[in-house]
Amino acid sequence: MIRVSCANPLAAPRGGSREARTTVAFVLLALLLVGAAASAMEARQWSWLGVRIRDLSEQEMEQIAARHGIREGFGVVIVEVIGGAPAERAGLKSGDIVVAFGKRPVTETRLLQRLVAAAPTDRESELTVLRAEGRRRVSVRLTSMPRAMVGERVAAELGFIMREPDAPGEAPSPRAVAAAPTIAGVLKGGAAEKAGLAVGDVILQVDEQPVLTQDAARDALADVGVDRPVRLTVRRGESRLSVTLPSP
Secondary structure, X not given: OOOOOOHHHHOOOOOOOHHHHHHHHHHHOOEOXXXXXXXXXXXXXXXXXXXXXXXXXXXXXXXXXXXHOHHHOOOEEEEEEOOXXXXXXXXXXXXXXXXXXXXXXXXXXXXXXXXXXXXXXXXXXXXXXXEOOEEEEEEEOOEEOOHHHHHHHHHHHHOEEOOOOOOOOOOOOHHHHHOOOEOOEEOOOOXXXXXXXOXXXXXXXXXXXXXXXXXXXXXXHHHHOOOOOEEEEEEXXXXXXXXEEOOO
């Protein structure tokens, strides 16, 4: 039986380092929504599968290749299937390893995201997944991404998150939604880090739009998109400063 556990590569103990917890956060924010940056108008047309995914570790690739043959030593792992999403309706499961989208082999998360981004929503797409019993083809009808997800995706593309991710399957708590939009993680090498955004910064404005809550910040980010630089006004300690995030 294949054992592809999301616990070891993903989980970080509560007492772990901030870097480890930030890595976990960005893995969980690898929502299979789209892979390409788009304007606000295009963002409303992004395709959505509705899973959280991660890349296989080298050890997992070796184990899969040894058990199922060298051609199977790649793919991305479905960490979570979001309730009510196209993936759930199609029968995809947590632990499935996606090895192909249509006729294209899937070797990493970014590739799968791009393939989904280019897929239509008016007809079914086919994924090939690897399970304990072997390969299986799964047909799925993608839908447009819910607006609530767009802002999170834009933030992730820009290289930051505004809060720690909720437990799998849980919606953001009312307290989290109403909280000040505080930067909880900055991805190394991303647009946010290059611009000087830091963990603990509180977002006050997205371009010219004032934001008071995480929910408002996500809405503003969804409207802006990532096809051009985004200016964030933030509070850092007692100081107020502006940072411009380049388009990724």
